[in-house]
Amino acid sequence: MTGTDKRVKSTNDIELKDRLVAINRTTKVTKGGRTFTFAAMVVVGNEDGIIGWGLGKAGEVTTAIAKGVEAAKKNLMKVPVYKGTIPHEQTARFAGAEVFLKPAFAGTGVKAGGAMRAVLESAGITDILAKSKGSSNPHNLVKATIEALIQLRDPVTVAQNRGVSLEKVFNG
Numbered sequence: 001m002t003g004t005d006k007r008v009k010s011t012n013d014i015e016l017k018d019r020l021v022a023i024n025r026t027t028k029v030t031k032g033g034r035t036f037t038f039a040a041m042v043v044v045g046n047e048d049g050i051i052g053w054g055l056g057k058a059g060e061v062t063t064a065i066a067k068g069v070e071a072a073k074k075n076l077m078k079v080p081v082y083k084g085t086i087p088h089e090q091t092a093r094f095a096g097a098e099v100f101l102k103p104a105f106a107g108t109g110v111k112a113g114g115a116m117r118a119v120l121e122s123a124g125i126t127d128i129l130a131k132s133k134g135s136s137n138p139h140n141l142v143k144a145t146i147e148a149l150i151q152l153r154d155p156v157t158v159a160q161n162r163g164v165s166l167e168k169v170f171n172g
Contacts, residue, residue, distance in 0.1 A: 006150055008050055008076040016044045018069045019118040021053075022138040023061060035059075041139055042068030044076075045122030051149065052076040053119070053142050077146065080154035084126040087155045092148035096135030099144045104129050115141040123149060 008014070021041040028035045038061050045051040052075040056067025080087055085103040092099055099116060104127040110120050112130035115138035120128055132141055159166045 006078045008052075008078055014046050014050060014076075016046055016050075016073065017122065018042050018044045018065075018072065019122055020065060020068075021115050021118050021142055023064070038064040040064040040068040041142060042072050043118050043122045043142060044069060044072040045119075045124065047122065047124040049079050049081045049124055050076055051079060051119065051123040051146065053146060055139075077150055079123050079149040080152050081124050082155055084124075085128055086125060086149070086152055088152065090148045090152055092144050092151060093134075094144035094147055095137075095140045097137060097140035097144040098133040099141065099148050100131045100133065101145075101148050102129040103127075113141075114138065116145045118142070119145040119149070 019042065021043055024039040026037050037057060037059055039055060039057045040061065041053070041055055042065060043051065043053050052072040054068040054071025054075060056064040056071055058064040058067055084106060086101055088103065090101045106127055108127040108129070110117055110125065110128055112120055112128065113132055116130050116132055119142055120130065155166060155169050159169045
């Protein structure tokens with residue numbers, strides 16, 4: 001994956017909110033009966049550009065969610081949010097899931113499906129148009145959406161790299 005320089009180190013001073021994306025129940029049949037285990041996919045974010053995801057597995061749902069939150073806190077990334085939306089269009093793939101993100105004007109809202117919506121709202125994006133193509137598997141959709149957000153380039157950084165003003169980046 002790209003974007004290893006966008007990792008966030010400290011989680012103590014960041015107020016993170018967690019969202020449950022998916023729960024999967026598996027059954028193991030043994031001589032003594034059935035054993036159920038749960039896997040919980042969780043997305044955490046501070047709604048200001050920091051986001052992470054985690055997968056927790058346990059014998060109970062609440063324990064699986066708690067493990068997922070802890071795993072997500074170890075996997076935080078910084079994504080550019082510019083005026084409540086993203087700076088430019090972006091596509092990304094993970095396994096069979098492909099996502100397309102497009103910036104939107106203020107007041108549009110988050111036009112995205114379930115797993116993508118959780119990721120985008122946790123990142124603090126309030127106006128965006130998003131489309132998922134291919135697989136609808138929530139695990140792969142979350143990973144593809146985060147990959148797309150990591151690949152985004154901040155307009156201030158682009159302006160500095162090109163040696164031009166911020167207005168010239170947007171207006172050409």
